[in-house]
Amino acid sequence: MIGCGSVTELKSGPAYQKTEGFELFAVMRRDIAKAEDYAKRHQVPLFYNDADALINHPEIDAIYIATPPDSHEYYALKVAEAGKICCIEKPMAPSYEACVRINAAFEEKNVPLFVAYYRRSLPRFLQVKEWIDQNEIGTIRHIHWHFAKPTNDMDTSRSYNWRTDAEIAPGGYFDDLASHGLDLFVYLLGTVTSAKGTAENRLGLYTAKDIVKGQWQHDSGVTGYGSWDFGADQREDVVKIYGNEGNITFSVFGECPLVLERDENTISQTIENPEHVQWYHVQNIKAHLSGVKTHPSLGETAMHTAWIMDRILENKIEVINN
Known part of the structure; x- marks a missing residue:
């Protein structure tokens, strides 16, 4: 290492x-x-x-x-x-x-x-993919993700944090955290063909951006919208996938139940992560190297996620000084 x-x-x-x-x-x-x-x-x-x-x-x-x-x-x-x-x-x-x-x-x-x-390999998200692949919510039309978190001690102190350094992470926590979700959405819903967004530094606590909004479209026609607020009063992490026959709700980072709603029926399923959260990711590396199956997260898939991130940040608004 x-x-x-x-x-x-x-x-x-x-x-x-x-x-x-x-x-x-x-x-x-x-x-x-x-x-x-x-x-x-x-x-x-x-x-x-x-x-x-x-x-x-x-x-x-x-x-x-x-x-x-x-x-x-x-x-x-x-x-x-x-x-x-x-x-x-x-x-x-x-x-x-x-x-x-x-x-x-x-x-x-x-x-x-x-x-x-590694979320591409975690059982909780494989369950979401199974619901999608089995058409449990019909034709998928839209995905929405809102993520918010309060500032922490490192944001307001002189301690160095690469996640808030615009030279390393231009989008701030967006680069570190949102990348997980956007990569997962590609795995669940397919290649993204267009993306755009805005990014601002509203709090002025560090050089990177602290609020980002983005929208995108998958090759299947599914549209997406995301909002990420890194100076909120409380933490939120909610993803909702909308189909013409139901919807799926889950969290990217938390272990709250996966919820499938269809007609008047609701299924709530809790799938905990392993002690070592990259366990299944590493097992898939072994399977790939052994010729058993292709790993879900390769250089080319991560490169596509980087393209989405760049497109969302490219229309960024300059720092606003009040």
């Missing part, structure tokens, strides 16, 4: 360690003391503060890049040049153009490239 921060502690790192046939062999972090601490706590044999040494180690077959997104392209191109399998944390990169370059590098080497949009 290149990068061994908080996302790897429980969500992802242990999933690789516990997968039969996989071994977490080495970790790298620029701060060697933190790399050593992680390696000792997780029983990882090797630790580095030099990415090249890790990437080019002859016993390492695959690299998981778990750094902030501004360094994803830098490390991914090195991994591609070494001809090694790679998984990149989401978002794949800060821009669509960077994603194109990364994807091209791995295609040229004919080496698998995965991206950690």
Whole structure:
């Protein structure tokens, strides 16, 4: 692993360690003391503060890049040049153009490239996909997502947070959080053919945007609308898919029940996430490498998600100073 921060502690790192046939062999972090601490706590044999040494180690077959997104392209191109399998944390990169370059590098080497949009592999969302594929709500017409969250201590303090740095995440928390949902919607409803939106910084707490609105259309004709507010008074996370015979409601980040409403019947189903939320994503990596099935989140699918994100942000409104 290149990068061994908080996302790897429980969500992802242990999933690789516990997968039969996989071994977490080495970790790298620029701060060697933190790399050593992680390696000792997780029983990882090797630790580095030099990415090249890790990437080019002859016993390492695959690299998981778990750094902030501004360094994803830098490390991914090195991994591609070494001809090694790679998984990149989401978002794949800060821009669509960077994603194109990364994807091209791995295609040229004919080496698998995965991206950690793990919701495509989670049972709760596979249930939503099953309802859709079985036409439980008829012809789907529209999808709507509203996500809101209050500011936190990192937004108002001097502590550094890449999610609020416009140089790394131009859309702010939108880049980190909305990417999960938009990628999932493509998986559920198909390729997006057009997208547009607006983004503003209304609170002035940081350089990135703090409120975003977007609309899009899938190749099936399904229309979508999203609103993301990162300075709200309370948290909300509601997705509703509208069909001509019913609707499906769920949360992208919470584990609230999935709700299917059709006619006068309502089905409410609770499906909890695994202890290591990337578990099924990692199992699908193994299945892909074993030739059992194609992984649902590859470089090309993540590249499409980046295109949607860029289109929504491209009509952004400049910072308003009151």
